[in-house]
Amino acid sequence: MKKKLSLLLLGLTAALFIGCGNKAESTGKQVKTIDDLEGARIGVQIGTIGDIYASDYEGDKAGTTIDRYNKITDAVQALKQDKVDCVIVDEQPAIATTKDEPSLVILDEPFALEEYAICIAKDNEELLDSVNGALAELKEEGVIEQIIENYIGDETKGTCPYVTPEGTEYPNGTLVVATNVAFPPYEYYEDATPVGIDMEIIKAIGDKLGMDVQIEDIEFDSIINAVDSHKADVGIAGMTMTEERLKSINFSDPYTTSKQVIISRDPEKSGEGIGFVENFKRCFITDGRYKYMLKGLVNTLIIALCAVLAGMFIGFIVAIIRVTHDKTGSLTVLNSICKVYLTIIRGTPMMIQLLIIYYVVFKAVVVPKVIVSIIAFAINSGAYVAEIMRGGIMSVDGGQMEAGRSLGLSYKQTMVSIVLPQAIKTVLPSLLNEFISLIKETSICGYIGLIDLTRGGDIIRSITYEAFMPLIAVAFIYLAIVQLLTIGVGKLEKNLRKSEK
Template sequence: MRAKNKKYFALAALILVAIVVAVTTFVKLKGNNKEEKTISSVEDLAGSSIGVQLGTTADIYVADEYEGDDAGTNVVRYNKGTDAIQALLQSKIDCVMIDEQPAKAYTAKNSSLSILDEAFTEEEYAFAISKDNSDLTAAINLALEELKADGTITSIINNYIGSEDEIGQTPYVKQDVSRENGKLVVATNATFPPYEYYENNSIVGIDIDIMQAVCDKLGYELVIEDMEFDSIITSIRTGKADVGAAGLTVTEDRQKNVDFTSSYTTAKQVVIVKSSDSDSSLSLSEKLYQNFIEDGRYNYLLTGLRNTLIITFFALIIGIVLGSLLAIVRTTHDRNGGLTLLNFFAKLYLTIIRGTPTMVQLLIIYYVVFSSVNVSKIFVAIIAFGLNSAAYVAEVVRSGIMSVDQGQFEAGRSLGLPYNKTMRLIILPQAFKNILPALGNEMITLLKETSISGYIGLMDLTKGSDIIRSVTYEALLPLTAVAIIYLLLVTILSALVSKLERSLRKNER
């Protein structure tokens, strides 16, 4: 990148940070004027704004008990418990209902939060398994009984949430046993400490250790898949995962879709409220260390960046190749009236892809098209984004071909060139020059669209920042870092496209 471009990027990055800080400060000042509802007991929940994690039992309980009531209770649903906690810290909601142990973990790191003494309800946790896999359910139940009898489960739980003398003293150690039964894929949502969360770039927690102990008993190799909480049961039903382990409570609705093992622990639903308006006392340098250096958390962004670039590169290749073929089919039909059937399917493809959201396409390809095939999530993302990009590239290339004067095509045919050679040697090179800026825009759009890859549990840049936020409860720095990385990538891509355009113009002289 030229020195001039570097200056522009540095200036743009500084402006972005300044805007984010200014907006954040303004919103905080405005937020301080918001009249907050005081919640001192469960009886005060009516008429308040309650945050819950989407698809959890807290979501179910609050919806049944309060949503749509005469008091005007507002139920606000978040994809992650940490997002709800951040909203509470920013006074966007009045309280958060969540499981007791995660609540303790959240309040331990936030002195301005507290848990109401009164629990909302009590429940039991179990592991979810497909209804078509009753043999696995029976085997895991047997393993759980043995692990309860020999004290392993109690030891695992005490290692995380026991007394002060017990916490950290009895970590479960993976056993050296035969893994002749292959892999056991466990779906989880690693934003639920102490049951499942990230530590030192690995997913750990009570559920993870218990599942490792079960795998040691049954001869499986444990494979953990981190995904959105509301995708876990879908993954089990579609065969993407064998077991769901995410602090799952047995409910009637869930039992209609999956089976559950016997319970391995009990839990409570509690309410978290703000106890004070105190802000974090950490300095900027301390926050930078906490978000990126501590426990090597910058690796989440590096891994996400690598996956984002891989997906973008190969999806772009698919998009250009398939899009060009579709464009040729469309222009051939428009000019010559041939390829009627292919043109029909090409138009149908373009209508469907361009008329539906990219995220929906990604989920359909992952959960439906590849439901019975165990393939890499990166491969799934490449296919999904490649097919999506092809629909837009097709129209770009078609417009480029149509912009080339018809006389160019007739000149090639008059020289005795067949249709395919005329298109390849005369029309397409000229069309490519015309559409280069539009292709550059499509490449940039594709790069940014990959930020939804986290919905299938794939680690991309945005997912990396989500993991950091789930650990540090800090939103500004991780999201700003990701925004700057995307800005840098877009600036580099724009510079490369501009350089290629200048090079092509030189060849015209």
């Protein structure tokens, strides 16, 4: 086992070095003006205005290519590694992203102008009117301008934060807000708390409406879906109203203006990178950022453990139904239902199942995201456990069943007392391997805004704009967990073989 672990570590290390030495994927074109975008490889965050506008260049005669990333930090990291020629993003996040990157420059010429607004479901006109009324009051009182100046401006930055007026009460319940906390200075994490222009504006709106604000951090391209399905009341994340978005969602009056800019890489400029120790402290020690990964690890283990136990129960029931039908011809209807279940679950991606359960099945029901994840992964795991169990039961010699029946035992008694104990002993290592696979699959929980281990690393990346350290840390934690479980499975298999002798 030690040899196996060493080979895995060696392979991962080799892959990292090979990845660092790969030939650049960009066209090698230096983008100095908007005219240079034609024929370039452009990086954008998926679903943003930059993505929408850049799409006009895609597929042109010059061969322009658009690379879409879930986070703007990923796009900028690709630019630093010369995988794209430029990145299109909102001005203020561009400034924050390039602040400590001397090789990256923001072009003076703006790519596009835009206005930010708050998205609200089309069937919630009452809330739309209330939000617009609150925005109008905040603008008249100068609060919106104060909030923006607290985050933008050399002379005013950090000097005028928004403070909830004394005596404010929240008799009107909770305002659930969907956002993507990876877009400074509009929304980002500070001391594990979402802060920024948008966060203070929505807090001020909540104070005006007498509603306590609850922030839900999800992927940017899922915000409109979350609001439309009433998983959230409003969405705010530097969002611009477009004709296409208006088909699905309503928007409030604009609360600020911005512009899309182009980040380019200047090969003549370079800077010294920070040392390993300093980088480690910045990623994990400063502001206790390791807590994001620790919280994510706890959620990952809870979801995986609960889901595999529930999945074993589901799989066991399905397997018994299918085996009983195969052996006796009974339970025809239940067997047909089980076959449909297995076909759908094993034939569709886990991520799609998770999104369907969260946004469709529980559309009108408020269920904690951990519970939603456990249900989704349990249903998925149950399908695979069912086939594992069915294979184990069918592998038991048919003579065992005949022997039990000849002793006067019923079919049920023979199955419970003779067949199942042998089958479980056979499939136990496979069931533990299913648990290992389930742990890795939980890395998609971030799509519904739940902080799992992978999401915890993503949050650190969005704060530090450092990709290598958080990603490697997440990879090694998964590797350590899997190796511990693999060792456990190996020992169990040895013990089972000994008991057979």
